[in-house]
Amino acid sequence: MAHIGGIMAREQVFSCTVCGATQSKWSGRCDACGSWNTIVEDSPLATGPGKALKRGAALTLTDLATAEAPPPRTEAGVAELDRVLGGGLVAASAILVGGDPGIGKSTLLLQAAARFARNGLKVVYVTGEESAGQVQMRAQRLGLTESPVKLAAATALRDILSTLESEQPQLAIIDSIQTMWLDTVESAPGSVSQVRAAAHELTSFAKRRGIAVVMVGHVTKEGAIAGPRVVEHMVDTVLYFEGDRGHQFRILRAVKNRFGPADEIGVFEMTGKGLIEVKNPSALFLADRGAPVPGSVVFGGIEGTRPILCEIQALVAPAAPGQTRRSVVGWDGGRLAMILAVLDARAGLSFAGLDVYLNVAGGLRITEPAADLAVAMALVSAQAQRPLDPQAVVFGEISLSGGLRSVTQTENRLKEAQKLGFTAAILPTLAKRAASTGLALKEMPDLAAAVTGHLGET
Ligand code: TYD
Ligand code: MG
Numbered sequence: 001m002a003h004i005g006g007i008m009a010r011e012q013v014f015s016c017t018v019c020g021a022t023q024s025k026w027s028g029r030c031d032a033c034g035s036w037n038t039i040v041e042d043s044p045l046a047t048g049p050g051k052a053l054k055r056g057a058a059l060t061l062t063d064l065a066t067a068e069a070p071p072p073r074t075e076a077g078v079a080e081l082d083r084v085l086g087g088g089l090v091a092a093s094a095i096l097v098g099g100d101p102g103i104g105k106s107t108l109l110l111q112a113a114a115r116f117a118r119n120g121l122k123v124v125y126v127t128g129e130e131s132a133g134q135v136q137m138r139a140q141r142l143g144l145t146e147s148p149v150k151l152a153a154a155t156a157l158r159d160i161l162s163t164l165e166s167e168q169p170q171l172a173i174i175d176s177i178q179t180m181w182l183d184t185v186e187s188a189p190g191s192v193s194q195v196r197a198a199a200h201e202l203t204s205f206a207k208r209r210g211i212a213v214v215m216v217g218h219v220t221k222e223g224a225i226a227g228p229r230v231v232e233h234m235v236d237t238v239l240y241f242e243g244d245r246g247h248q249f250r251i252l253r254a255v256k257n258r259f260g261p262a263d264e265i266g267v268f269e270m271t272g273k274g275l276i277e278v279k280n281p282s283a284l285f286l287a288d289r290g291a292p293v294p295g296s297v298v299f300g301g302i303e304g305t306r307p308i309l310c311e312i313q314a315l316v317a318p319a320a321p322g323q324t325r326r327s328v329v330g331w332d333g334g335r336l337a338m339i340l341a342v343l344d345a346r347a348g349l350s351f352a353g354l355d356v357y358l359n360v361a362g363g364l365r366i367t368e369p370a371a372d373l374a375v376a377m378a379l380v381s382a383q384a385q386r387p388l389d390p391q392a393v394v395f396g397e398i399s400l401s402g403g404l405r406s407v408t409q410t411e412n413r414l415k416e417a418q419k420l421g422f423t424a425a426i427l428p429t430l431a432k433r434a435a436s437t438g439l440a441l442k443e444m445p446d447l448a449a450a451v452t453g454h455l456g457e458t
Contacts, residue, residue: 103243
């Protein structure tokens, strides 16, 4: 077996705490992944060719069955939050809430803290970002001053852990992980090693003491400050709070959850009085739709277990010679390029020499391939300058061959469309007959048929 990196035992080894690459000299930047301040001295491998590992203790193996009850959960009473958590807050779990600075993480967590406190949890909120006074002012503005949440402004993790240990709350909120520091780690607060060490301490503390710990992490552009990515694998649950600062909608998205489904989203609206949950996001995302215009298509989407209809808008315009633009907001640029290529190759529609702009209205970000057909129809409608039936929802995945693949939860999508007053659906040919929804189902075998059937030559 080859020795990792060809390094002999007893030589000094340095390894990167981000990517694990080893090198023989210390440096400020990892040669392999380019991270800064992540190279640490490592103990050389004690094993290797010709060296047998010493015998260890025998492990006790158990069955998969357990008599233990699932961990207790507490609901906030805010459906949009509880669903994303997988059905409420799990005791003794570590949760990371990431997001851009200024998106509303502190607001969300202060409001959540107040809700959990009202539902009987003892809650401590530690701010390292703001003064206690600033948080109190926010609490006042949000009308939460009566709530029994306990507040401290601190950044020394040793003090914070000791305090939590004696106070014994059931929920501790640490805002933010980038401001916390441990005196046992030499680098500055916000560095990869500090963030990693602090998150590790907090996570093991959560498990050991049975306290749910929520850590806030700012997502940052490349730089010396470590983003929440370094912490993701340590915690049980990773939530991202996203949205466009130009819009009032905010989306809390579970990207990892050991205690529930990932991909769930919760939708909120940022108002002057804090965040308000949005119980019917489809209605909200479609609220601004006016008269039928070319390039506008309603996509019947699913986020987690929940159907969400939203508007996809495309605009096609002649490009300046030699520089065609492809601009996408709320969807994947690579996927757009693929749809354009398939439209060209399989439906004979070329966008060469044209600028293409694609936008998901309302600041929503869609990752589902089911949006393919809606995007394609929006593009074709924009190019043909002909509006699509405004009463139709569209969904379906497009394959490179130009065929349409049916997608998950068709019935959920159709039900939501009907609930919102749509009368038709353009979708791939169904393998299974969906229960009657009252919508006119326009099943399409392939992209070319969908295009000619709804916007084709007249
Ligand atoms: P904040 O929670 O401080 O963001 P983060 O912790 O993610 O950095 O929220 C910042 C923005 O939210 C700020 O620009 C003001 C806005 N906001 C409101 O619109 N209404 C409110 O009630 C509050 C408290 C904040
Ligand atoms: Mg904040």
